Amino acid sequence: MWRHIASNALTFLVVLVFLFGGALIWAQNxxxxxxxxxxxxxxxxxxxxxxxxxxxxxxxxxxxxxxxxxxxxxxxxxxxxxxxxxxxxxxxxxxxxxxxxxxxxxxxxxxGTEVVYRVSIARATVQVRELDPATGRFVEIAEFNPAEDAVPAAYTEVKAEPDTRYRVALAEGVTSWQIVQELGQIDILEGEVADIPAEGSLAPDSYEITPGETRADLIARMQSAQDRILAEAWANRQDDLPYESPEEALIMASIIEKETGTPDERFLVSSVFVNRLRQGMRLQTDPTVIYGITRGEGVLGRGIRQSELRAETPWNTYVIPGLPPTPIANPGRAAIEAALNPDTTPYIFFVAKTLDPSDGHNFAVTLEEHNQNVAAYRALEAQRDN
Incomplete structure (x- = not known):
């Protein structure tokens, strides 16, 4: 009898072990x-x-x-x-x-919710937006200009939420003065920036920030990022470029950045300026003239006067030979790479195709061809003004 009970108990135990093992395997799966x-x-x-x-x-x-x-x-x-x-x-x-x-x-x-402080060439905005998990896209809740508009309730509300994310997004081509000015408007940052950083030394990008972070620390992050980008691009540059240092390449990159907003054109524009430097021609680029007028402190907001084209400033490339002494803005990675790896072209000239900058430029080898392109552009201007 005891043997029979023991046998049944052993059988029951084996069954339990198998059941437990099966349950464990099921749970793991x-x-x-x-x-x-x-x-x-x-x-x-x-x-x-x-x-x-x-x-x-x-x-x-x-x-x-x-x-x-x-x-x-x-x-x-x-x-x-x-x-x-x-x-x-x-x-x-x-x-x-x-x-x-x-x-x-x-x-x-x-x-969840994020606040993006956007610094662009013409204006700065604060955008409050929320991710829609179903689409993976952000939905805008509010947008305002901190220098001009009243602060919306949506911004105040999300600042009180502990999981709100914050980013500063710098557009390519903004100046160091503009960046410092706009960082001063961001109320979750602390401290002051003692001096305007060197022009061109701040990498345009999107930076995650946290409440209480200092403006000086954020500036240092932007500088470190630009140093890395420039060092990498310089190490991978073409041979026989007309630059003596990475700093000169950065100056060229800033000019390319301000001359074209069309990404596909950066390497073409770079080729024009490199060709001019190799031939001893003046760069003759309007953005450098504008920088000589504004020193990067805001937007000119009008056309360039003939007297300004003739005025001798350190940045007026209609007057000075070669490169200006400093960058004229903070170029992005793509413009830096274009400056150091230009397309191989015979082009010496270029002018806008239309009144819309996004339409790009017409490029030319000869002055005669360039003058024809300029005449076509002037005709569009006259049409607009009539």
Missing amino acids: EYVSEGPLDQPICVQVDRGSNFRRVSEQLAEDGAVSSAALLRIGADYAGKTSELKAGSFLVPEGASMSEIVDIVTRGGASTC
């Missing part, structure tokens, strides 16, 4: 398999929250099939204590394992 989400969602993790609250919210949102299994998996992976506050984008079909990694890896929030 469930944890790493594709999840039930049919479209991306934004998951907000509040400061002081815990995995229980987050897992229950994910289950309620249909992101996971079992809140308990998510917690068990996170605990087994040793990530329960690594939960990070923020707003995180959970993609369609994300597994429990992937979701745990998303909410514990840290770093900037990947969805």
